[in-house]
Amino acid sequence: MQLKVKFLKWSAGIPVAMLNHKTADKMSVHPEDRINLRTISKYPKEISTIVDVVKGIVKEDEIAISSELEKFLNFKISKKVEVNLAVPPKSLDFIKKKLNNHQLTKNEIDAIIKDVVNNSLSDSEIALFITAVYKYGTNMKETIYLIEAIRKSGSQLRIKGKFIADKHSVGGVPGNRTTPIVVSICAAGGLIMPKNSSRAITTAAGTADVIETIADVEFSIKDLKKIIKKTGACMVWGGGLGMVPADARMMDVERSLKIDPESQLIASIMSKKLAADSKYILIDIPYGKNAKISSREKALRIKRRFERLGRYFKRKVKCFITDGSQPVGNGIGPALELIDIIKILDPKQEGPLDLEKKSLFLAGSLFEMTGKAKNGCGEKMAEEILRSGKAFEKFKEIIKAQNGNLNRLKMAKFSHDIHSIKSGEITEINNYKINSLVRVSGCPVDKSAGIYLYSHVGDKIKKGQKIITIYAESMSRLNEAKRFYEKEKPIVIK
């Protein structure tokens, strides 16, 4: 059936369409059923969506689509679409096969990823797949199939150059925002850094969320190539430019479940690096109590899996196992982390030392991996570039190329200081609780929300001393965050 698209300026967070109850009756479509939409053109786009049924908002020959569908179908003006009933996706059977601990074939994994991308699988069905992978993991073969299927789901970035490098953190540690610093130093040092990051899954912010506070992070492949050609780097969202759309969709579900299975994490990172055609890949694996990677054994296992995949895909991969027992830096939340980053990059300012030290170490390692510096001399090279202001210049250049501006940075509308009620020493800062606190304050959607942490584990605190400031965009979020802090006590002073 052909229906006319009606734009409602309606954002549901997920693709949803509205049909008039008479049209729904005619098709015998029921609320929460799935339908297929196909654009009428030479190269039709096809997507599946769930249905709401209404009396009155849309006419019988119309279909209203949520802004998520509008974006996918890329309509400039209202057009007709071909609307059909969707058949239950076959891939649900493969997901159940995995849930019953059977190994999946290449075709089965391809089918699942295809249905993730064209939205044939619902949130609950994707949750089932993620749970199955969370419970049983994937073996080497399945991991490779998964990486290839995710990569194939999007477009490939092809850039020229010998020194295409990248760094990535497996995440989970609040404030661990080394990427923009490392990218700026390395690009200033002659490496090509096509960095496509994620948005936050379990933490308050991903690199894409941080950069988005002052610049665009969604580009077409064509525009992206221009940015990289001009500046030697970029810091964009991998899901945005259609490079790895399957990954972006699965991360949405992981985010709502606050689950990030190890195999999924590895496949997600590797597929992004391959899509960006990186030859040298540095991976930061922070571990610690209440971090995503809770033990050294797990960190070592992940390291081995990445290195094995590196050999398979013929990329130079190096992994560092780092301290993830407490937050890194001071600001936690997109805008607050960016403030730390600028303080470190700008030679006239001083930023958090732990974050600076870690960034220099990682940048130095990349210089050594690529042969830009001799072994043992990388960190010094990185420090010189940072102190000279060249890294800051490079950062501003990239931000400008991404239509950005440092002045765009905004502070949150509301804030609240929390003071210590006793003297003593900070013995613990619980990553997990800090992440939850920052999310309650509105992150990652409210870019200026978050917390500023004045001290770290081991610091001596006096009664009445300021420990953290909470930032939020509404009084209700601020109050929720205050209540959460008082109840959960993420910082322990003894």
Added chain:
Amino acid sequence: MQLKVKFLKWSAGIPVAMLNHKTADKMSVHPEDRINLRTISKYPKEISTIVDVVKGIVKEDEIAISSELEKFLNFKISKKVEVNLAVPPKSLDFIKKKLNNHQLTKNEIDAIIKDVVNNSLSDSEIALFITAVYKYGTNMKETIYLIEAIRKSGSQLRIKGKFIADKHSVGGVPGNRTTPIVVSICAAGGLIMPKNSSRAITTAAGTADVIETIADVEFSIKDLKKIIKKTGACMVWGGGLGMVPADARMMDVERSLKIDPESQLIASIMSKKLAADSKYILIDIPYGKNAKISSREKALRIKRRFERLGRYFKRKVKCFITDGSQPVGNGIGPALELIDIIKILDPKQEGPLDLEKKSLFLAGSLFEMTGKAKNGCGEKMAEEILRSGKAFEKFKEIIKAQNGNLNRLKMAKFSHDIHSIKSGEITEINNYKINSLVRVSGCPVDKSAGIYLYSHVGDKIKKGQKIITIYAESMSRLNEAKRFYEKEKPIVIK
């Protein structure tokens, strides 16, 4: 914040609310976030819901609610509600605990079920819980906590009488609709049968779906008591009368995932029987290839679990393990199954013999369990009641009390006969594929859709002989079902 409720005549299948983008900004609520709604009254009702954000459809001081919320909040006229940000539910942590194979405490299970009922958990989050239970099951203690939590989530039916009895099938076998026949015979024989059934999960129809083709199945506890007092029985939807709302919500998600974990199934059935205060409980456990219960061992395990729970809750429980290797009866789909039922109940007509025989056996067993018949004489008593027409009279009486009428039965708008392309013997009718086929045709929502099966396994078939008729409410559903039949070949002739 107080907002005025706007009715949109909008059905989304799940509770959803729409906020104006300015209101959403003020509260810093984002699409797919959850908010709490509380009615302003002496006994406020509270529910959590996800949010869509719109420009234009609702004003700044308004909130539009989907018909699912309208029903829950039970508004007659547009009123104000108190709207607040919802905090992430603590119970998600307990769900993950279960997913990591740890035993849950009573408080943890209570918290999960509470959040299921007030809609604080999303579909994906409930999917996570169901998956965890699917993978690890629940031990005796957890099962009891789950049953008690589900029962507590709703209202309790208290009826007087010594002979309160019930029968239930664990389901999964298409067409196995003995319940209305057993209820009619037993109620005509002096038992009190407060039957609260489910809607379909993995099959094409549940008893509630079948009765709904000609009568109402959702009542208040007060009206339900009147029906039982008048007729000695009822056949209603357990989720509808707020008796076990937690169960209804979880079944919605199970339905979409086509998963029905054993522990969940047992808890679901037991909680419904306890809510209806049944003293004698008969459970039909059909097993067979491609049935929900695939092996005799599984069937035996479920039997033992039910019997143990019966002792704990001090109810007389009897389980029969029956043949579930192929569909029972001829009609599959709510209306088509009802036609079979009426043919069996009406002494002037003749219905499918397999369904009649099984129903008489089950009704007879209930007469023996309750002492209404001596051991070995129950089935004879059941047959006498059936042949005399008393069971049919009782059935019509119950349907009338539930505001129903046999004339309400409607045939589907479209149908298509399928004939055998060769001569031979039917060697297999695949339950799983038949269920999928009937769902593709539009069941359980389209009550008149489904299939009519003319033969069973072992029957000799001639080339060109009619094997099944497919019924659907729209041409697109009918075509989908035809395609599905041709591709999947659910009936094997050799």
